[in-house]
Amino acid sequence: xxxxxxxxxxxxxxxxxxxxxxxxxxxxxxxxxxxxxxxxxxxxxxxxxxxxxxxxxxxxxxxxxxxxxxxxxxxxxxxxxxxxxxxxxxxxxxxxxxxxxxxxxxxxxxxxxxxxxxxxxxxxxxxxxxxxxxxxxxxxxxxxxxxxxxxxxxxxxxxxxxxxxxxxxxxxxxxxxxxxxxxxxxxxxxxxxxxxxxxxxxxxxxxxxxxxxxxxxxxxxxxxxxxxxxxxxxxxxxxxxxxxxxxxxxxxxxxxxxxxxxxxxxxxxxxxxxxxxxxxxxxxxxxxxxxxxxxxxxxxxxxxxxxxxxxxxxxxxxxxxxxxxxxxxxxx
Amino acid sequence: xxxxxxxxxxxxxxxxxxxxxxxxxxxxxxxxxxxxxxxxxxxxxxxxxxxxxxxxxxxxxxxxxxxxxxxxxxxxxxxxxxxxxxxxxxxxxxxxxxxxxxxxxxxxxxxxxxxxxxxxxxxxxxxxxxxxxxxxxxxxxxxxxxxxxxxxxxxxxxxxxxxxxxxxxxxxxxxxxxxxxxxxxxxxxxxxxxxxxxxxxxxxxxxxxxxxxxxxxxxxxxxxxxxxxxxxxxxxxxxxxxxxxxxxxxxxxxxxxxxxxxxxxxxxxxxxxxxxxxxxxxxxxxxxxxxxxxxxxxxxxxxxxxxxxxxxxxxxxxxxxxxxxxx
Amino acid sequence: xxxxxxxxxxxxxxxxxxxxxxxxxxxxxxxxxxxxxxxxxxxxxxxxxxxxxxxxxxxxxxxxxxxxxxxxxxxxxxxxxxxxxxxxxxxxxxxxxxxxxxxxxxxxxxxxxxxxxxxxxxxxxxxxxxxxxxxxxxxxxxxxxxxxxxxxxxxxxxxxxxxxxxxxxxxxxxxxxxxxxxxxxxxxxxxxxxxxxxxxxxxxxxxxxxxxxxxxxxxxxxxxxxxxxxxxxxxxxxxxxxxxxxxxxxxxxxxxxxxxxxxxxxxxxxxxxxxxxxxxxxxxxxx
Numbered sequence: 001x002x003x004x005x006x007x008x009x010x011x012x013x014x015x016x017x018x019x020x021x022x023x024x025x026x027x028x029x030x031x032x033x034x035x036x037x038x039x040x041x042x043x044x045x046x047x048x049x050x051x052x053x054x055x056x057x058x059x060x061x062x063x064x065x066x067x068x069x070x071x072x073x074x075x076x077x078x079x080x081x082x083x084x085x086x087x088x089x090x091x092x093x094x095x096x097x098x099x100x101x102x103x104x105x106x107x108x109x110x111x112x113x114x115x116x117x118x119x120x121x122x123x124x125x126x127x128x129x130x131x132x133x134x135x136x137x138x139x140x141x142x143x144x145x146x147x148x149x150x151x152x153x154x155x156x157x158x159x160x161x162x163x164x165x166x167x168x169x170x171x172x173x174x175x176x177x178x179x180x181x182x183x184x185x186x187x188x189x190x191x192x193x194x195x196x197x198x199x200x201x202x203x204x205x206x207x208x209x210x211x212x213x214x215x216x217x218x219x220x221x222x223x224x225x226x227x228x229x230x231x232x233x234x235x236x237x238x239x240x241x242x243x244x245x246x247x248x249x250x251x252x253x254x255x256x257x258x259x260x261x262x263x264x265x266x267x268x269x270x271x272x273x274x275x276x277x278x279x280x281x282x283x284x285x286x287x288x289x290x291x292x293x294x295x296x297x298x299x300x301x302x303x304x305x306x307x308x309x310x311x312x313x314x315x316x317x318x319x320x321x322x323x324x325x326x327x328x329x330x331x332x
Numbered sequence: 333x334x335x336x337x338x339x340x341x342x343x344x345x346x347x348x349x350x351x352x353x354x355x356x357x358x359x360x361x362x363x364x365x366x367x368x369x370x371x372x373x374x375x376x377x378x379x380x381x382x383x384x385x386x387x388x389x390x391x392x393x394x395x396x397x398x399x400x401x402x403x404x405x406x407x408x409x410x411x412x413x414x415x416x417x418x419x420x421x422x423x424x425x426x427x428x429x430x431x432x433x434x435x436x437x438x439x440x441x442x443x444x445x446x447x448x449x450x451x452x453x454x455x456x457x458x459x460x461x462x463x464x465x466x467x468x469x470x471x472x473x474x475x476x477x478x479x480x481x482x483x484x485x486x487x488x489x490x491x492x493x494x495x496x497x498x499x500x501x502x503x504x505x506x507x508x509x510x511x512x513x514x515x516x517x518x519x520x521x522x523x524x525x526x527x528x529x530x531x532x533x534x535x536x537x538x539x540x541x542x543x544x545x546x547x548x549x550x551x552x553x554x555x556x557x558x559x560x561x562x563x564x565x566x567x568x569x570x571x572x573x574x575x576x577x578x579x580x581x582x583x584x585x586x587x588x589x590x591x592x593x594x595x596x597x598x599x600x601x602x603x604x605x606x607x608x609x610x611x612x613x614x615x616x617x618x619x620x621x622x623x624x625x626x627x628x629x630x631x632x633x634x635x636x637x638x639x640x641x642x643x644x645x646x647x648x649x650x651x652x653x654x655x656x657x658x659x
Numbered sequence: 660x661x662x663x664x665x666x667x668x669x670x671x672x673x674x675x676x677x678x679x680x681x682x683x684x685x686x687x688x689x690x691x692x693x694x695x696x697x698x699x700x701x702x703x704x705x706x707x708x709x710x711x712x713x714x715x716x717x718x719x720x721x722x723x724x725x726x727x728x729x730x731x732x733x734x735x736x737x738x739x740x741x742x743x744x745x746x747x748x749x750x751x752x753x754x755x756x757x758x759x760x761x762x763x764x765x766x767x768x769x770x771x772x773x774x775x776x777x778x779x780x781x782x783x784x785x786x787x788x789x790x791x792x793x794x795x796x797x798x799x800x801x802x803x804x805x806x807x808x809x810x811x812x813x814x815x816x817x818x819x820x821x822x823x824x825x826x827x828x829x830x831x832x833x834x835x836x837x838x839x840x841x842x843x844x845x846x847x848x849x850x851x852x853x854x855x856x857x858x859x860x861x862x863x864x865x866x867x868x869x870x871x872x873x874x875x876x877x878x879x880x881x882x883x884x885x886x887x888x889x890x891x892x893x894x895x896x897x898x899x900x901x902x903x904x905x906x907x908x909x910x911x912x913x914x915x916x917x918x919x920x921x922x923x924x925x926x927x928x929x930x931x932x933x934x935x936x937x938x939x940x941x942x943x944x945x946x
Contacts, residue, residue, distance in 0.1 A: 050519035051490070065844050092846035104837035109859045122847040156607060157376075167845065186375035187546065188608075191590040191601040198600060213520065220592035220601065243594050257524035259549030261591055263572045271528060272521045275489040 002040040004074075005207050006062060006095075006175055011035045011071035013054075013061050017280060029280045031057040033231035034071070036306070039175070044201065044208040046222030046239065048215055048254070052279050054231040055211045059177040062209060063095040064088075075175070093123055096168040100180035102160035106152040112138075112163060113148040119170040137166040140203075141196060158189035165196065169204070177209045182217060194221055215258055219243060224312075227251045230287035231279055233306060237313040247309060247320040249292050286318070294319045337507055337540050338364040338387070343400035345382050345391060353398075354611045357382050357564045360400070361638070364508065369534055369541045371555035371572070373548065375587075377608050379564035384510050384544045388427050389417040404508070423453045426501035430513035432493035436485040442496050443481030446503065453504045468499040473529060491522035495529065502533060509534070509541045515550060527553055548591060552576060560584050563609055563619035566638070569646040580647045582624045618650070626651060686935025689870075692928030700745035707738040710895075718911040728913040731903065736914065740921055743895035746807055747925060751876040754814025755869055761815060762822035767853055769823065770830025780823065787820040796879045800888050810889055814876045825868045829861040863940045870933030874926045881922045897922050 013032040016025040032054045039045045049055040060066045062073060064080060073080045080091060099105040106115055116134045120126050135145045141162040152160055161181065168176055178197065182190045198221060200206060212218045218225055219239050226236045227248065235248040246252045253270040260267065272291045277283060283290050289299040298318050306314040345357040357379040364370055374380040385391055387402055389409060402409040404425065412420070421427075429435040437445060446468070447461035456464060462481060469477035472495040485493055494514065501509060511530065515523040531554060534541050543554050551558055551572065558575045560568040560583065568581040579585040589602040606623040609615060617632035618624070624631065630650050639652040713733030721728040727736035769780040787795065796817050803809035833839065834857070842852050883889040884898020892899055897918045904914030 050521060063844065065840065089846050092844065097841075097844045099837050099841060101837055105841050107836075107838040107842075107856055107860070110856075118842065118847055118851075119845040122845055122851065158607065164841075167841070171845075187548075187587060188375060188590050188604045191592070191603045194592070195600045195603060215520070216592045216594050219594045220597070240595070240597070253521060255594075257521045258594070259523070259527065259547065259553040261548035261552050261576065261588065261593075263552040263576055265552075269524060269528070271524055275491055276519055276522065 002043070004038045005041045005076060006039040006209070007072075007074040008035055008037045008058075008062060009072045009074065011037075011058070011061060011073065012069045013057050013066060014069045027280065029278075030231050030282060031279055032061060032068075033279075033282075035228075035231070035233055037226060037233060037236070039207055039209055041174075041207055042201075042205055043223045044210050044221050046218035046225040047209065047211045047228060048213065048218050048225060049228035050213060050254075050276050052230060052276050053228040054279065055228050056179055058228070059097065059179045059209055059211045063097055063175070063177055064091075065097065090123065093171040094173050095175045095177070096171070096173040097177040097179060098161070098164050098168050098181045100183055102157045102164065102184060103152075105164055106160055108152055111149050111151060115152075115163060115167055116148075116170055119167060123171060125171075133170075137169055140169060140200065141166045156189075157185055158193060161185065161189075161193050162196065165193075165200070169200070172204070173206070175207045175209070177211065179211050180213070181210075183212060183214060190217070197221065215255065227254065230277060230282050232287060232316065233314075234288065234316045235314065236306065238311075241311070241313055245313075245321075247313065247315040247322075248288075248317050249294055249320075250288050252321070335366045336363045337366050337405060338542075339401075339403040340383075340387070341401045341403070343383065343386060343402065344398040345379075345386055345395060346398050347395045349394060355398070355564060356395075356611045357386070360561075360564075360566050362559050362566060362569060364540050364542060366507070366540055367534070367538045368557065369531070369543065369555050371551040371558040372542055372544045372561065373546065373551055373558055374561035375546050375608070377563060377611070378561040380544045380561050381512055382564075383561070384427070384512050384542065387510060387542075388421065388425060389414075419453075422449060422501070422506065423504045424506050425508045425510065426504070426506040427510045427512065428494070428497045428501045428514050430516050432490065432497050432517070433485060435497060436493060438485050441482055441484055442488070446481070446496075446500055449500050450503050464503070465499075468503055469496075472496075472499045472502075472533070473525070474499070489522075490518050491525060494518060494522075494526055498526075498530065498533070502537070502539075505537060505539075507539060509539055510544065511541060512544045513546070514543070516545070516547065523550075530554065548576075548588065560587075564611060565619060565635075565648060566646075567620070567648045569638075571644060574645065580641060580645065580652065581649050582626050583620050586623075586625075618648075683935060683939065685931045686939065689928050689931025689933075689935055692924060693932060696744055696748050696925055696928065699741055700748045703741040703745050707735075707742050710734045710738045710742065718907060718914075720911070721913055727917045728911065730900070730914055731907060731911075736900075736917055739895045739900055740897065740917055743897045743900055743918070744921060744925070746890060746894070746896045747877055747880055747898070747922070750807065750811050750814055750880045751873045751925070751929070754811045754876050754880075755818055755873045757811070757815040758818040758822050758872070759865070759869060762819045762826055766823045766826025767830055767857065770827040771834055771853060771857065773831075773834075777827070781827070784820040784823040788824070792817045792875065792879055793882055796883055797886070797888060800883055805888055805891055807890055807894075810880055810883065813883070814880060817879060818872045818876060821872060822868065826861060826865065829864050830857055833857050833860050863936070867933050867937040867940065870929045870936065874929035874933065877922060877926050877929065 011032055012034055014028040014030050017027045017029060018024065019026045035058060047055045047058065057066065061068050064073065075091065075094065083091060113134055116137055117126070117130060120130060120133065134148060138145050138147065143159060143162050155163070182193050185193060194217065197208070201208060210218060210221055222239050224236060225239050225242045227234050227250065229250050235242065235246065235251045242251065243255060246255055253272045256267060256270045274291050285301050286299040286304055289295045292299065296319065304316045304318050306316045308314055309320070340363065341361045343357060343360040344355060346353040346355045348354050360383055372380045372383065382391070386397055387409070389412065391397060397410055400410070436442065443462060443465055446465045447458060450456045450461045450464055465481050466477040469480060474480050474492060474495050488496065514530065515526050518526060527550065533539070543550065545551060555572050558570055558572050559566050560581065562583050568575070568584050575584065576588065579588055586604045590604060592601055604623050609619050616634060618635055621627050621631040628650055636648050636650045638646045638648045639655065641647050641652050641655055716729050716733040717731055719725060719729045725735050725737065727740060730736055730739060765780050769777040796813050799813040799816050800809060803812045839852065839856060842856055880889060881898030881901065884896045885902045887902060889898055890896040892903070900918040901915055904918065907914055
């Protein structure tokens, strides 16, 4: 039975919308709206979604970079919301994040050694062999130790992401959120960095929450995949399972929309009507109902929950596709 | 043989100060037939955007076209005075950009921006322009066009703004459309809509299109012929099915192999070793040779020219000398 | 990432001049000027420890003996000006320097924390800014007194609100950068973030603002001197000398020309440095 490392229970993250001279709260952007999710030790859980899905907010809330408006975050069984002060800060050692923008996430005035030293200084590990530790981190991410005194602008996008990864590894965390970590990179650089992330996961037994809008990338690196829409999780399953057997209408449309690099593959494209709605003004009932071709009355009034369909495959829909497992082995 | 609407021959563009110029596009030659949708593919630093801008006459100081010719319907664009070029833009050659938010002026309603274009190029007065606007918006699939025309860009979603850009670009029925990363900034489901729309409009209006992108999936969806660029050079030109089924240039092959495919679960992805050469770096031979698995000694001595292979295909690789089909 | 800070209001008048010169001509010229003044400030009183009066030699035009001529008490004007320069220079540099230390914590907190803290600080700073600096200076100098230190403190008070606003602006830009988020994610303490991340990234822009505020300070200080509210005679301060020269302008214009020139040159020096630095930062950032 796999062990749970991170448990999100009924997580909500609402941002107040303030208008007027007196800054009165007129409404909320429900970026994350009641998400329950478990990430198991050593796995990579991919999170896919489009803009407004809340996936980035979810990632930041999971490591408490943002405070959840409601719900609980349990790390290794401990309720993080109960921790205060120093204890709270020290949990940051275990949970780290890699950002999307290789240009903005590094202080342009810090040399590489300062960037990598920062986490160590922050947690009182600044004495001892800093140079050695920093050198080892650079080795881990495949950068030369000669680079310690250089500035970020002297590196390419892919190299800067490696520096970000090294920084995230400095405190030997157990859990890392990759927030669109390769989305800003070229295809050829992307594959290098993805391989690096996979290797590091095996070397250090890391657990990843991999957030991306690029479904091909997510499917490569993830063991399980969660699909988000309008702040909610609509489907969770093993990577292969969710691709071959999507049960939620949105998931089906999402996968069919990806342009495949194969001109001979004439896809049966499901083109969703309308636009991706805004989380400031979500539709009532099931958030997807205005664009859904199976929408019925119930969908407009009630909101579905995640339910197990067998083999760890969860769907949040009143009328999902029926599972078809005939003759297919679900690979773990 | 379809008529060639655009013929580029030996185009080179460089940037920089006096005495210190770096070549970012070198010796680019290709042609576009009437009604054809072709892809111009490359990663960052490939020079694809600069090439597209050169066709539009949008290369500004410190950039300049060093040499080569751009023939559009038998007119030499490189020698065209700015006034003439302005008349050409939108009327004959139109462009849509990656970021619809920055390409549209935020302080004018989209109706006003649409009207400005059709007024400048077609001479329509306000009422006529707005009526035409409603037609065009409906054509690109924007619901409630009359209301939309009165809205500002920030009030529309990304997908709608991109449709708006397409409507403006197509308003004067150009014969050539250049789409620079048209769907990169859009969500996947919206991307699907926009790609379908573009394909439909291109076929309806018999309009040639150059799709500039780094996304091989978009190329496979949209294009009939593909040009692959690397480090400012064209390295392969090929019909789309053949390019994917049997890539000849080592870079093309490597690029296709690096893409993670859904449903496949390799332990590690294929990676191209090393990284792209910066434009300023001096190298006598092929720009891809340091990273190439099939490198010959010759590849470091001189840059290969383009060789014709198997009829329609063209590859810039020493291994294809004499029409040899394989690297 | 292009990080351009909008200095449009704080563009020194020299900008139009130096725009067309190649490279760092403006910055170099400005530095030379300021260096000259710095040397004068130190060396001036050493070269001219005493400036004797000579009532038989009053109001003489510039000559070989007195390069700048003499004033109404027969004193060598050059000596007076060279000795007076130090006061204006000291007041400008010291006043603005002190203003930086006063404004920094307020600007940092207002920019970084936002919300109520920001509103409280901004309200105070902005209400002070509703007064034109010279008017405010006149008011403040009556409190602090007409001495060198009084003037210096006046400058500090008049320049601080502007500086608070500028620093706040720089900090706000930085606060939204992803590397600050990254610092939080890594668990850095607030003091580390403020001092190492935020502060270091404001230094360049702040240097520009400080130069331009210094040039304004010279103007204010000499204006006060001119109005008789500044340093009192016989202490030579350029504005005071200028004021004295007013009475004799028709017969001895050199009494106004030379001090005026030296005031203008000092202002120019600060402006050139400020503009030059700003151009240098902008070109570095535009990548």
